Amino acid sequence: NSVIGIVGGGQLGRMSAMAAARLGFRTRVLASDPDDPAVQVAHDATIGAYDDPTALRQFAEAVDVITFEFENVSADGLDLLSAIRPVRPSGLILRVSQDREREKTFLGDAGVAVAPWRLVTDSENLRAAADELGYPFILKTTRLGYDGKGQKRIASPDELQAAFDALEPKPLVAEGMVDFAMEISVMVARGVDGTVRCFDPTENRHRNGILDLSLAPARITDETAAKARDIAERIATSLDLVGIMGVEMFVAANGGLLVNEIAPRPHNSGHWTMDACVIDQFAMHVRAVTGLPLLEPTRHSDAVMKNLIGPTDMALWPRILGTPGFIPHLYGKDEAREGRKMGHVNMLFPRGGMPGEFGVQARLDFLAVQDDGKD
Numbered sequence: 001n002s003v004i005g006i007v008g009g010g011q012l013g014r015m016s017a018m019a020a021a022r023l024g025f026r027t028r029v030l031a032s033d034p035d036d037p038a039v040q041v042a043h044d045a046t047i048g049a050y051d052d053p054t055a056l057r058q059f060a061e062a063v064d065v066i067t068f069e070f071e072n073v074s075a076d077g078l079d080l081l082s083a084i085r086p087v088r089p090s091g092l093i094l095r096v097s098q099d100r101e102r103e104k105t106f107l108g109d110a111g112v113a114v115a116p117w118r119l120v121t122d123s124e125n126l127r128a129a130a131d132e133l134g135y136p137f138i139l140k141t142t143r144l145g146y147d148g149k150g151q152k153r154i155a156s157p158d159e160l161q162a163a164f165d166a167l168e169p170k171p172l173v174a175e176g177m178v179d180f181a182m183e184i185s186v187m188v189a190r191g192v193d194g195t196v197r198c199f200d201p202t203e204n205r206h207r208n209g210i211l212d213l214s215l216a217p218a219r220i221t222d223e224t225a226a227k228a229r230d231i232a233e234r235i236a237t238s239l240d241l242v243g244i245m246g247v248e249m250f251v252a253a254n255g256g257l258l259v260n261e262i263a264p265r266p267h268n269s270g271h272w273t274m275d276a277c278v279i280d281q282f283a284m285h286v287r288a289v290t291g292l293p294l295l296e297p298t299r300h301s302d303a304v305m306k307n308l309i310g311p312t313d314m315a316l317w318p319r320i321l322g323t324p325g326f327i328p329h330l331y332g333k334d335e336a337r338e339g340r341k342m343g344h345v346n347m348l349f350p351r352g353g354m355p356g357e358f359g360v361q362a363r364l365d366f367l368a369v370q371d372d373g374k375d
């Protein structure tokens with residue numbers, strides 16, 4: 001039984017390793033800390049820095065195929081890994097997704113609509129970008145941003161310089177503000193043989209820049225859903241993806257779609273698939289990178305996924321555990337720091353019976369009761 005190498009020790013690696021184990025594979029995780037969530041469940045681990053050639057080499061030589069849950073491996077690191085074992089998805093895809101300038105350029109070239117954007121390298125072209133995009137707009141680092149970190153919303157010219165100075169590393173991109181009706185994402189998988197599979201589009205709601213809720217299916221028309229799948233499949237195919245990828249999109253009021261960003265790995269907004277589909281995003285990913293058949297990921301239930309973030313949401317844990325129909329997932333992190341993703345809960349509904357705002361809201365309200373300290 002072959003060994004899948006997973007770069008990154010976080011919860012996405014943990015859940016990938018668990019899916020791999022169910023299919024009879026062993027996993028080795030490359031992580032910086034022996035307590036990391038993925039290390040706790042993997043068969044083996046290489047503990048070292050993601051930019052340490054010795055650690056990368058040792059890791060690669062001990063596995064049969066390499067995949068990622070962590071996207072920010074350096075170009076040199078990716079080259080080193082690729083020289084030793086098959087890397088899926090390819091280093092090329094990671095280089096596109098880890099850099100917003102390359103990502104937006106690639107998407108534009110592939111004929112996919114994105115928000116208007118400008119590369120910003122100094123105060124002068126920042127001013128020019130602001131004039132062209134208008135206010136408000138969003139300034140983002142091209143690299144290393146996540147959970148809304150590494151970006152600022154700019155409402156007026158007097159905020160320009162401070163925002164430019166504060167955001168690191170440079171360069172930056174300036175993005176026109178999209179007046180979206182909804183945010184959605186599509187999880188798309190592609191196999192070694194080019195087979196493409198799409199999960200149903202998911203509706204995403206953020207709180208403080210962090211994903212809070214995912215609703216599946218997204219409450220969009222069949223036509224918009226078909227367009228969203230088509231875009232995700234087009235991106236996967238143009239990148240020659242092998243593995244799974246999350247494609248984040250904005251839905252305009254008229255149903256038009258703009259792609260926000262891509263993540264060539266399992267994605268937080270795909271966690272609902274773990275309990276509501278015949279095959280989940282992690283199993284699909286493992287199958288894709290090992291060359292196993294990719295099945296149609298039929299959704300047997302509607303679902304709401306709630307992220308459990310920091311100490312506030314973890315206060316809900318006893319209630320979540322005690323509620324039938326709530327399916328809890330914890331990542332094995334010791335310290336519930338503010339803003340830290342500790343786990344998630346999937347709430348299932350009969351397929352096609354997604355009970356509008358009331359049913360969803362009722363369950364969320366139910367969870368929130370404990371916030372008052374009444375229990």
Ligand code: ATP
Nearest residue numbers: 115138145146147148149175176177178206260261
């Ligand atoms: P992630 O954790 O998803 O990787 P990130 O830090 O890479 O997040 P983005 O996904 O680019 O950041 O942006 C975070 C959120 O900010 C988006 O989901 C959206 O709600 C909002 N946002 C980002 N860009 C725009 C935009 N151009 N117009 C309107 N809202 C935006």
Ligand code: MG
Nearest residue numbers: 145146147261
């Ligand atoms: Mg991102």
Ligand code: MG
Nearest residue numbers: 147248260261
């Ligand atoms: Mg995002």
